[in-house]
Every structure is written in structure tokens, then in C-alpha cells.
Amino acid sequence: xxxxxxxxxxxxxxxxxxxxxxxxxxxxxxxxxxxxxxxxxxxxxxxxxxxxxxxxxxxxxxxxxxxxxxxxxxxxxxxxxxxxxxxxxxxxxxxxxxxxxxxxxxxxxxxxxxxxxxxxxxxxxxxxxxxxxxxxxxxxxxxxxxxxxxxxxxxxxxxxxxxxxxxxxxxxxxxxxxxxxxxxxxxxxxxxxxxxxxxxxxxxxxxxxxxxxxxxxxxxxxxxxxxxxxxxxxxxxxxxxxxxxxxxxxxxxxxxxxxxxxxxxxxxxxxxxxxxxxxxxxxxxxxxxxxxxxxxxxxxxxxxxxxxxxxxxxxxxxxxxxxxxxxxxxxxxxxxxxxxxxxxxxxxxxxxxxxxxxxxxxxxxxxxxxxxxxxxxxxxxxxxxxxxxxxxxxxxxxxxxxxxxxxxxxxxxxxxxxxxxxxxxxxxxxxxxxxxxxxxxxxxxxxxxxxxxxxxxxxxxxxxxxxxxxxxxxxxxxxxxxxxxxxxxxxxxxxxxxxxxxxxxxxxxxxxxxxxxxxxxxxxxxxxxxxxxxxxxxxx
Amino acid sequence: xxxxxxxxxxxxxxxxxxxxxxxxxxxxxxxxxxxxxxxxxxxxxxxxxxxxxxxxxxxxxxxxxxxxxxxxxxxxxxxxxxxxxxxxxxxxxxxxxxxxxxxxxxxxxxxxxxxxxxxxxxxxxxxxxxxxxxxxxxxxxxxxxxxxxxxxxxxxxxxxxxxxxxxxxxxxxxx
Numbered sequence: 001x002x003x004x005x006x007x008x009x010x011x012x013x014x015x016x017x018x019x020x021x022x023x024x025x026x027x028x029x030x031x032x033x034x035x036x037x038x039x040x041x042x043x044x045x046x047x048x049x050x051x052x053x054x055x056x057x058x059x060x061x062x063x064x065x066x067x068x069x070x071x072x073x074x075x076x077x078x079x080x081x082x083x084x085x086x087x088x089x090x091x092x093x094x095x096x097x098x099x100x101x102x103x104x105x106x107x108x109x110x111x112x113x114x115x116x117x118x119x120x121x122x123x124x125x126x127x128x129x130x131x132x133x134x135x136x137x138x139x140x141x142x143x144x145x146x147x148x149x150x151x152x153x154x155x156x157x158x159x160x161x162x163x164x165x166x167x168x169x170x171x172x173x174x175x176x177x178x179x180x181x182x183x184x185x186x187x188x189x190x191x192x193x194x195x196x197x198x199x200x201x202x203x204x205x206x207x208x209x210x211x212x213x214x215x216x217x218x219x220x221x222x223x224x225x226x227x228x229x230x231x232x233x234x235x236x237x238x239x240x241x242x243x244x245x246x247x248x249x250x251x252x253x254x255x256x257x258x259x260x261x262x263x264x265x266x267x268x269x270x271x272x273x274x275x276x277x278x279x280x281x282x283x284x285x286x287x288x289x290x291x292x293x294x295x296x297x298x299x300x301x302x303x304x305x306x307x308x309x310x311x312x313x314x315x316x317x318x319x320x321x322x323x324x325x326x327x328x329x330x331x332x333x334x335x336x337x338x339x340x341x342x343x344x345x346x347x348x349x350x351x352x353x354x355x356x357x358x359x360x361x362x363x364x365x366x367x368x369x370x371x372x373x374x375x376x377x378x379x380x381x382x383x384x385x386x387x388x389x390x391x392x393x394x395x396x397x398x399x400x401x402x403x404x405x406x407x408x409x410x411x412x413x414x415x416x417x418x419x420x421x422x423x424x425x426x427x428x429x430x431x432x433x434x435x436x437x438x439x440x441x442x443x444x445x446x447x448x449x450x451x452x453x454x455x456x457x458x459x460x461x462x463x464x465x466x467x468x469x470x471x472x473x474x475x476x477x478x479x480x481x482x483x484x485x486x487x488x489x490x491x492x493x494x495x496x497x498x499x500x501x502x503x504x505x506x507x508x509x510x511x512x513x514x515x516x517x518x519x520x521x522x523x524x525x526x527x528x529x530x531x532x533x534x535x536x537x538x539x540x
Numbered sequence: 541x542x543x544x545x546x547x548x549x550x551x552x553x554x555x556x557x558x559x560x561x562x563x564x565x566x567x568x569x570x571x572x573x574x575x576x577x578x579x580x581x582x583x584x585x586x587x588x589x590x591x592x593x594x595x596x597x598x599x600x601x602x603x604x605x606x607x608x609x610x611x612x613x614x615x616x617x618x619x620x621x622x623x624x625x626x627x628x629x630x631x632x633x634x635x636x637x638x639x640x641x642x643x644x645x646x647x648x649x650x651x652x653x654x655x656x657x658x659x660x661x662x663x664x665x666x667x668x669x670x671x672x673x674x675x676x677x678x679x680x681x682x683x684x685x686x687x688x689x690x691x692x693x694x695x696x697x698x699x700x701x702x703x704x705x706x707x708x709x710x711x712x713x714x715x
Binding site: 068133210231299 | 567583616618619701
């Protein structure tokens with residue numbers, strides 16, 4: 001089988017598998033978040049934490065719930081790392097230094113999973129399991145909750161309630177993520193992924209680090225987290241031993257964001273509304289896959305930073321899927337990609353992580369972009385725009401604009417300053433255009449909560465640890481608060497009846513408008529910066 | 541502000557309960573399942589052939605270059621236009637050509653480029669074939685026998701590769 005044919009076969013298997021679970025998983029998630037009954041297990045949890053699961057919250061309380069939960073999560077994760085030396089399974093790895101612990105805490109709580117540390121020498125198994133694995137679950141569940149709250153904003157009329165954050169968080173965790181992660185962790189073990197509480201294993205006279213990989217691997221992909229329990233991430237044979245585990249991991253990181261479009265269609269009572277979002281996501285994902293694949297297949301030394309068992313097509317497929325979702329796991333090193341291939345991975349993030357984006361974050365991001373698209377269309381015809389039966393007035397469009405603009409603002413300001421700081425020179429692993437790409441990629445990854453890297457850059461100085469931490473926090477929480485405010489103001493509205501003047505949002509016209517908006521917003525914001533980095537490198 | 545404090549306290553309680561479920565019970569359950577004998581898993585990676593490390597001596601097949609600092613994994617992260625690294629690759633190509641007694645043009649790309657993990661267990665069939673005469677000479681095994689071992693170690697689902705770790709252990713066993 002030629003590499004091209006084998007690559008196409010793998011893409012085919014992936015698409016068929018996603019299509020097969022699209023309906024059942026999407027419908028199941030819709031039922032999870034609209035069910036009125038609580039399971040006994042959940043009732044026990046609500047009792048233990050003293051939360052009334054049947055009281056619904058206003059958007060502001062919902063937002064305080066997200067912020068408060070994330071705040072205590074950062075504090076808890078920071079503390080856990082700072083006292084690592086006294087925890088079991090630490091293997092003399094010591095306490096994590098303050099800057100690194102701060103950065104890592106924000107990174108995992110924001111679902112970014114950017115890693116400024118080498119796990120094998122810094123993180124013991126207790127911090128990995130009790131700290132990082134937990135955030136792999138709950139940060140994904142927070143994204144789900146916010147997406148569902150926004151959908152409720154469209155579905156509800158003249159209501160000031162968006163649901164209960166704690167119920168959405170617990171249901172997302174115990175009904176969706178936990179059972180799926182458990183099943184697929186076992187499948188991964190059967191495929192050869194390791195699961196060890198020892199620090200390492202002797203291989204022909206040399207010690208190679210080992211870890212409780214499988215449990216974290218499953219949720220790392222499923223929750224679009226991406227933080228490897230081993231430094232090489234999904235390129236490490238213990239995390240990703242063969243072509244089948246590789247395909248499964250790509251499937252896992254795509255499956256929830258993709259199926260959520262079905263959930264959305266179900267909840268708004270028109271499945272076509274979900275299909276149109278899926279078609280836009282699929283179109284851009286497919287186009288970017290072609291760019292990265294062709295670029296890598298024509299590289300000067302394409303096998304640098306890639307594993308032979310995957311080869312070029314499966315590496316391109318993983319790279320495209322991990323940057324198109326906000327996962328950031330890697331099975332090949334993007335820093336060694338071609339100018340065009342690495343630039344493609346970067347552009348996937350700069351689209352704002354909605355093709356198909358992260359768990360929950362992808363859905364709410366593309367819905368925000370849909371509002372922007374309808375606003376632009378409204379400007380063209382001089383009519384107040386509507387979407388899903390809600391008027392998009394000043395409040396709604398302002399909230400959408402704040403949500404969209406947060407990421408480029410922090411990204412460009414901090415990347416710009418980093419590029420002129422003298423201390424940055426020694427942090428880079430490559431010079432010239434590619435060096436600038438390393439900086440840009442780092443801030444793009446942090447601000448979009450992706451977590452992948454042009455990993456040659458050394459980000460352990462205080463500047464990078466603190467500013468990348470700020471980018472992750474702002475890139476996560478400004479859009480979340482804006483989205484919840486948007487949801488609140490949508491829910492308060494009456495339903496606008498459809499008229500002959502309503503632009504249908506289920507057809508190719510809307511899909512084109514939405515895809516065009518995604519590409520245009522990213523292009524208008526980032527072409528100047530990209531021109532100096534990956535574009536210049538690709539044209540060399 | 542009161543609301544934020546109130547929600548944070550609720551958040552702390554929820555976090556602790558979810559930590560017990562997803563951070564203690566879940567990994568413990570997965571670990572327990574990994575011990576089930578029928579799973580055909582090697583959760584501890586004892587004597588695994590999933591990773592390769594360089595073994596000293598001409599009698600072994602050489603895996604791909606590694607940028608890892610064991611016990612950690614790692615890559616070079618060098619861009620394809622990095623001139624220093626291009627020079628390094630050219631030098632490595634010369635070294636390998638001399639070691640195997642072949643022309644530089646016949647040294648395949650996987651022999652000179654660092655893998656993503658630094659532990660890539662595989663080499664290309666071309667690179668394995670290149671190393672057969674040297675290994676045969678150093679081990680005293682007939683070339684035919686070494687070729688046989690190489691083809692026994694050749695496989696892969698979507699890409700055809702040779703597992704160096706399994707191959708080198710087979711060489712040890714054959715001597």
C-alpha cells in the first residue's frame with residue numbers, strides 16, 4: 001500500500017467511525033442535559049456537596065459557578081504540585097517550582113494542557129492522577145456545561161434561568177466522560193498502552209520512564225485536553241503503540257465535539273441546524289488536512305520528529321485533528337514540520353478552535369461566530385439579524401464580539417512583546433522566521449487553550465510562565481463569561497416568529513457565510529503576523 | 541463578590557468529591573483491570589518491544605537517531621531550514637555510510653532524522669537491509685540468517701517497518 005492510499009484508508013475508517021456514533025452519542029448527550037431526574041449516585045454527590053440540584057441559576061450565578069470552581073481548581077492543583085515531595089509515587093521528583101506550578105495549574109484548569117515541564121522528571125504519579133487527570137475530566141465538563149447553557153439561551157423564552165452549573169458539571173463528568181474514558185482506557189490497554197505505578201522500566205540496559213498512562217490517555221483525548229503523561233505525548237510508544245491506537249486516539253479527540261452538533265440540533269428542535277454547523281467544521285477540517293498532508297509529504301526531511309509506525313499521512317491527520325480541536329496532544333513534533341504544514345497547524349488554532357473545536361468550547365465558539373456571521377449579513381441587507389428565533393441586538397452582538405476578540409488581543413500583545421524581549425533569544429531552538437513561528441505558536445496555543453507547541457522553545461523563564469498563564473486564563477474565561485452573558489440575554493427574549501425576511505440558517509448559503517466569517521476573521525487578524533513567520537518560511 | 545465566594549466554596553466541595561471519583565477511583569479501577577491476565581496487555585512494559593534504545597557494538601542493528609535524554613522521551617524540534625542541524629544530518633549520513641560501507645546516497649532518511657519520541661522502535665526495511673552485512677560480520681551469523689531475522693521482524697499495519705528491539709533480541713538468541 002502506498003502511503004497516500006494507506007492514509008486515505010485511515011481517513012476513511014475515521015470518518016465512518018465518527019458517522020456511526022454521531023447520532024447515538026449526540027442524542028445521548030442531549031438526553032443527559034435535558035433529563036429532569038437525577039440518578040441515586042448523583043443525588044448522593046449533591047447531598048455531599050450541599051447543592052440543591054433542582055434550583056436553576058441566572059446567567060451571573062452560573063458564571064460565578066464556573067469562575068469559582070475554576071479558581072479553587074487552580075489553587076488546589078498549585079498546592080498539590082508544591083507539596084509533591086511528600087506525596088506517594090513522587091520518585092524524588094521534588095516539589096514543582098512556583099512558576100511552573102502556576103503555569104501548569106492554569107494550563108490544566110483551562111483545558112489547555114500546555115506543558116512547560118518534562119513529565120518524566122517533574123511530575124510524580126500522584127499529581128498526575130489526583131491533580132491532572134481530574135482536571136482532564138472537569139475542565140472538559142465545564143466546556144460542555146457552558147455550551148449547553150448557551151443552547152438553553154436559544155431554546156428558552158422570557159426566562160432568566162440557564163440551568164444549574166453544578167448539575168451540568170456533574171452530569172457531564174459522570175454520565176458522559178467517565179464511562180467513555182473507562183471503556184476506552186481498557187481498549188487502549190488491550191492495544192498495548194501501559195498502566196504502571198512504577199517510575200520506569202529497564203529496556204536492554206537503559207531505564208525508560210513509565211507511568212499510569214492508559215487512564216490519563218483516554219481522557220486526555222476524549223476531553224480534548226492533550227497533556228501527555230510522558231514528554232513525547234502521543235508520539236511515545238507507551239502512549240500510542242501502533243497504528244490502531246493512533247487511529248483510536250484521533251477518533252476520541254474528535255468524537256465529542258463532532259457529536260455535539262447533533263446534540264445541538266436535538267435541543268433546538270431542528271437537526272438541520274446541527275448538520276449545517278457540522279458541514280462547516282468538516283469542510284475546514286478537510287481542507288486543512290489536505291494542506292498539512294501535502295505540505296508534509298513534500299518536506300525537505302519529513303521524517304524528522306515523526307514516528308515510523310505512523311508515517312507522514314497519520315502524522316498529518318493527527319496534527320490537523322489535534323489543532324482543529326483544542327486538544328494539543330501530538331504524535332509528531334510540529335516544530336519540525338514544513339513552513340506550510342506547521343503554519344497550517346497554527347492557523348487551525350487561530351480560527352478560534354471551532355473546526356470542530358474542543359469539548360463544548362467548539363460548539364459555543366462556532367455559535368458565537370454564527371452570530372457574527374448573521375450580524376454581517378444583517379448589515380448587508382439593513383435588517384436586524386436573527387438566529388434561531390432570537391433577535392441579535394446590541395447586547396448580543398457586543399457579547400459575541402468580546403468573546404471573539406479576547407483571544408487575538410492577548411495573543412498579539414504578549415507575542416509582540418515576547419518577540420522583542422532580549423531574553424527570548426536564548427529561549428528559541430531555531431532562528432529567523434522559524435524562531436518567530438515558535439513564539440507565535442506558543443501564544444496561539446495558550447490563548448486558544450490548545451496546548452500543542454513548537455516544542456523547541458524553552459518556556460521556563462518567568463516571562464513565559466506568567467504571560468502564557470495569563471493568555472490561557474484570559475483566552476478561556478473572557479469568552480466563557482461573554483458567552484454566558486449572551487445566553488442570559490437570549491433566554492430573556494421572546495421568540496421571534498419566522499417571516500419571509502428571515503435568512504434560513506440550515507442551507508448552503510448560511511454555511512458559506514459562516515465558513516467565510518471563520519476564515520475572514522482569522523485572516524484579517526493574523527495575516528500580518530503569519531506573513532513574518534510560517535508564510536515567509538514556506539516561501540523561502 | 542459574596543456570590544463568588546459562595547460559589548467558590550461550593551466549587552471546592554464539588555472539586556473534592558469529583559477528585560475522589562475521577563482522580564482516585566477511576567485510575568485505580570483502570571489499573572485493576574490492567575492486571576486481568578486475559579487482556580494480553582503488558583501494562584508494566586516488561587521486556588517490551590514498543591521502544592528501542594541504542595545497544596553498544598557492531599553486532600546490533602542501530603535504531604533511528606534519538607534526541608531524548610533518558611529516562612525522559614524527546615525530539616530535536618529542529619525546523620527543516622535549520623542550517624546547523626542540516627550540517628549535523630550531513631555528518632551523520634557520512635558516518636553511517638562509512639560504518640556500513642555504502643554510498644551516502646543509499647542511506648535512507650529515517651537513518652539520519654531523529655524520531656518524535658526518541659524511542660522509535662522501528663526503522664525502514666531499507667535501513668535494516670543496509671545494516672545486514674555489518675551485523676552478519678560482527679556476529680559471525682550467515683548473511684542469509686540475518687536477512688531471515690529481518691524479514692521475521694518486518695511488519696506494520698499501514699506502514700511497513702522493522703522493529704529493531706525485537707530484531708536485536710532475535711540476533712542475541714541466534715548467536
